[in-house]
Amino acid sequence: MKISCIAVDDEPLALELVCKFIGQTSFLELLGRFDNAIEALQFINSTEVDLIFLDIQMPDLSGMELARIIDGKQGRKKPKIVFTTAYNQFAIEGYKVDALDYLLKPFSYEEFLKATTKAYEFYEKQTLEQAVSLGITTSDFIFLKVEYQLVKVMLSDILYVEAYKDYVKVHLKSKPNPLLSLTSMKNMEELLPANDFLRVHRSYIVNVNHIDAISKNMLQVGDAHLAVSEHYKEGFLKFIEKWMK
Numbered sequence: 001m002k003i004s005c006i007a008v009d010d011e012p013l014a015l016e017l018v019c020k021f022i023g024q025t026s027f028l029e030l031l032g033r034f035d036n037a038i039e040a041l042q043f044i045n046s047t048e049v050d051l052i053f054l055d056i057q058m059p060d061l062s063g064m065e066l067a068r069i070i071d072g073k074q075g076r077k078k079p080k081i082v083f084t085t086a087y088n089q090f091a092i093e094g095y096k097v098d099a100l101d102y103l104l105k106p107f108s109y110e111e112f113l114k115a116t117t118k119a120y121e122f123y124e125k126q127t128l129e130q131a132v133s134l135g136i137t138t139s140d141f142i143f144l145k146v147e148y149q150l151v152k153v154m155l156s157d158i159l160y161v162e163a164y165k166d167y168v169k170v171h172l173k174s175k176p177n178p179l180l181s182l183t184s185m186k187n188m189e190e191l192l193p194a195n196d197f198l199r200v201h202r203s204y205i206v207n208v209n210h211i212d213a214i215s216k217n218m219l220q221v222g223d224a225h226l227a228v229s230e231h232y233k234e235g236f237l238k239f240i241e242k243w244m245k
Contacts (some may be wrong), residue, residue, distance in 0.1 A: 001149040007057035008040040037061040056085040142182040161205040201229045
């Protein structure tokens with residue numbers, strides 16, 4: 001997922017720094033850079049923008065005045081705002097116009113990334129909510145966070161899920177390489193429907209529809225042979241009884 005953004009600052013060095021930080025951030029896409037708020041407003045009125053890095057003290061039209069104009073707009077998606085300023089007295093006013101964050105100059109890339117991560121998480125949640133509202137039942141698919149995007153995965157395509165450090169590997173029938181997602185096996189177990197997915201080991205969740213062979217302590221899914229641990233054996237044996245009827 002890419003977040004489209006613009007940078008607005010009347011100080012050339014400050015504007016250059018923000019644009020440099022945007023270029024270093026893989027999930028941000030810079031659409032424009034402006035040294036005054038009036039030109040920025042004209043651009044926003046004609047182009048859809050997700051995020052604005054906005055200085056507050058500027059001539060003619062201040063960043064706070066621009067933010068109030070944006071906040072008062074009706075009938076179209078409003079971009080989120082991250083204020084960039086050398087003056088901390090504007091923080092309360094910034095939150096009144098629903099600013100996403102407030103960066104106090106001079107700020108580091110670490111601080112910049114923390115603010116932009118808030119924007120990423122906001123749009124990630126919004127994307128997921130929109131996908132669910134399309135009318136496709138969530139029993140058909142899940143969304144997995146893979147790097148900096150949400151990837152739609154059909155449940156029927158999942159062979160098995162494997163624990164991998166702080167991640168999980170989701171092995172798919174349609175792809176030679178697994179998807180690597182930053183989540184836990186516990187979260188995956190809660191996310192996947194129990195009728196089709198079975199936890200057989202602390203490291204494995206299998207799609208029962210893709211099991212090719214079963215033995216006492218092992219099962220085969222495609223070319224993979226997966227162990228069944230003692231902790232999950234009771235549930236596994238119940239599944240075998242049901243499977244063999």
